[in-house]
Amino acid sequence: MELLCSGKQMQEIDRYSIQEMKIPSLVLMERAALAVRDAVLRRWKPGGRIVAVCGSGNNGADGLAAVRLLSQAGCPAEAILAGSEEHETRECRLQREILVNLEIPVHRAAGDAYDKIRGAQILIDAVFGVGLSRNVKGTYARMIEAVNQADGQVVSVDIPSGVSADTGKVLGCAVNAAETVTFGFRKLGQILYPGAGCCGKLTVAEIGFAPVPGTLSEELAYTFVTEDLDGLPQREADSNKGSFGKTAVFAGCKNMAGAAALCGLSAYRAGAGLVRLVTEEENRMILQQLVPEAVMTTLERNRKERIAEALEWATVIVLGPGLGRSEEAGEEVRQVLEYGMKHPEKPVAADADALNLLSENPQWRIKGSGNLILTPHPGELSRLLGRSVEKLKEDFPGAVRDCAEKYGAVVVGKDSRTVVSEAEGPVFVNTSGNSAMAKAGSGDVLCGVIAGLLARGVPARSAAEYGAYVHGLAGDLWVREHGCQGMTAMDLSECLSRLWF
Numbered sequence: 259m260e261l262l263c264s265g266k267q268m269q270e271i272d273r274y275s276i277q278e279m280k281i282p283s284l285v286l287m288e289r290a291a292l293a294v295r296d297a298v299l300r301r302w303k304p305g306g307r308i309v310a311v312c313g314s315g316n317n318g319a320d321g322l323a324a325v326r327l328l329s330q331a332g333c334p335a336e337a338i339l340a341g342s343e344e345h346e347t348r349e350c351r352l353q354r355e356i357l358v359n360l361e362i363p364v365h366r367a368a369g370d371a372y373d374k375i376r377g378a379q380i381l382i383d384a385v386f387g388v389g390l391s392r393n394v395k396g397t398y399a400r401m402i403e404a405v406n407q408a409d410g411q412v413v414s415v416d417i418p419s420g421v422s423a424d425t426g427k428v429l430g431c432a433v434n435a436a437e438t439v440t441f442g443f444r445k446l447g448q449i450l451y452p453g454a455g456c457c458g459k460l461t462v463a464e465i466g467f468a469p470v471p472g473t474l475s476e477e478l479a480y481t482f483v484t485e486d487l488d489g490l491p492q493r494e495a496d497s498n499k500g501s502f503g504k505t506a507v508f509a510g511c512k513n514m515a516g517a518a519a520l521c522g523l524s525a526y527r528a529g530a531g532l533v534r535l536v537t538e539e540e541n542r543m544i545l546q547q548l549v550p551e552a553v554m555t556t557l558e559r560n561r562k563e564r565i566a567e568a569l570e571w572a573t574v575i576v577l578g579p580g581l582g583r584s585e586e587a588g589e590e591v592r593q594v595l596e597y598g599m600k601h602p603e604k605p606v607a608a609d610a611d612a613l614n615l616l617s618e619n620p621q622w623r624i625k626g627s628g629n630l631i632l633t634p635h636p637g638e639l640s641r642l643l644g645r646s647v648e649k650l651k652e653d654f655p656g657a658v659r660d661c662a663e664k665y666g667a668v669v670v671g672k673d674s675r676t677v678v679s680e681a682e683g684p685v686f687v688n689t690s691g692n693s694a695m696a697k698a699g700s701g702d703v704l705c706g707v708i709a710g711l712l713a714r715g716v717p718a719r720s721a722a723e724y725g726a727y728v729h730g731l732a733g734d735l736w737v738r739e740h741g742c743q744g745m746t747a748m749d750l751s752e753c754l755s756r757l758w759f
């Protein structure tokens with residue numbers, strides 16, 4: 259597990275290390291600057307000039323210290339001050355004064371400063387770090403634009419200036435870096451897009467922060483690394499198909515068999531023991547061919563009773579893929595969700611049309627109790643929350659959490675970085691996967707993976723997190739072998755069988 263920080267949390271770790279643990283601020287800063295120096299030296303070629311554009315906060319101070327270290331290493335390095343002296347932090351002033359004392363060039367952001375930026379082989383971006391709190395304007399914005407237009411390679415200190423460390427949002431304008439050297443932890447804004455796309459190669463330098471205080475560590479976001487797969491229950495040697503649950507998949511309206519097939523197959527491939535597809539009679543033939551391992555309930559008559567029987571039979575319930583939005587589908591979704599509310603021991607994963615029907619029918623008063631998983635993409639999340647996509651993208655983890663609160667659910671907010679959250683506690687941000695997965699059917703596969711994990715006995719929240727992670731790993735496996743255009747959802751599902759989890 260890798261912990262991820264927001265900007266504010268990082269500032270708190272900074273404050274705690276310096277004020278309470280008494281690690282001198284300048285010691286941390288020197289180590290930060292050494293890491294930046296090393297990154298720059300790996301790119302620098304003799305003859306090339308290095309220009310650091312520095313703000314007046316401690317990010318700027320890091321930049322100034324790096325200029326000193328590079329100069330002492332024999333490189334022609336100089337600094338441009340994007341901020342004013344009156345706003346300088348104590349550390350920033352000190353670092354500037356040291357440069358002046360050592361006769362290392364420090365310029366104001368005026369006159370030929372822009373020519374210097376254009377002429378540099380390497381630019382160090384140290385305008386703003388995790389302290390950026392509002393839109394970038396004026397000289398700061400002009401400096402950032404100049405850095406982006408220059409031909410030199412850009413190394414950002416801590417985070418590309420202009421990116422919100424909390425949300426990855428670009429606050430007005432932001433630096434596009436070739437490399438970002440960050441300190442202690444990756445920040446949420448470096449993981450979430452568009453900020454993630456501004457970072458270039460991202461490296462984390464250990465600079466000696468104190469261990470995170472307990473109360474804060476419980477609030478930090480996190481992501482998985484491959485070792486985390488060891489946390490999943492393994493298949494016992496003396497198990498049988500009954501040991502891995504009975505998964506009922508309510509999916510596929512007339513002629514929409516594909517979603518049901520992808521979901522059911524993926525549930526098997528994620529470890530489910532027995533899958534029942536509950537679908538329309540018209541889908542029977544095709545589904546028997548696509549998923550011969552599944553048993554089937556079709557709904558040509560006695561709908562309500564047959565749905566009720568399947569619900570009684572199931573230990574895990576999946577609802578929604580390809581279900582459509584007909585009145586019949588609405589009745590089905592309502593029946594299943596109400597059943598789920600009365601049976602907290604049976605996890606329910608709801609996706610696609612089930613989510614749309616849920617948002618259209620607030621009078622159902624659906625509130626999960628730890629067993630409900632919702633897997634909306636931004637459009638579905640927008641409908642569930644009654645908030646525009648644009649607005650919710652400003653703080654995607656926050657929107658996912660609000661949705662979790664509203665429906666009493668574990669919510670899997672699907673996006674380029676899928677976020678899993680409950681109403682309280684830390685968020686999980688998925689870092690596996692790639693843009694090849696941005697295709698029809700990918701969500702049906704995810705829903706199936708989550709169901710398979712639930713059937714193996716993984717609790718709802720973990721199944722949601724591991725589901726997102728494993729789904730992304732399957733996509734990464736495909737892309738490594740075939741490139742990023744041609745994958746279909748069926749290819750993605752097949753890759754699940756080749757992963758160890």
Ligand SMILES: NC(=O)C1=CN([C@@H]2O[C@H](COP(=O)(O)OP(=O)(O)OC[C@H]3O[C@@H](n4cnc5c(N)ncnc54)[C@H](O)[C@@H]3O)[C@@H](O)[C@H]2O)[C@H](O)CC1
Pocket residue numbers: 269272276282283284286287290313314315316317318320347385386387388389390391392393394395398415416417441
């Ligand atoms: N010893 C340490 O403290 C270490 C700090 N590190 C680096 O410090 C930054 C964080 O520094 P901080 O001073 O808190 O913030 P910034 O440098 O990011 O400064 C912002 C500064 O500017 C003001 N501000 C915010 N938004 C705007 C805006 N849009 N326009 C103008 N001004 C703005 C804000 O009020 C602040 O005063 C961290 O990223 C590290 O790079 C190292 O970690 C080493 C140890």
Ligand SMILES: [K+]
Pocket residue numbers: 317383384385386387414415416417418419
């Ligand atoms: K920066």
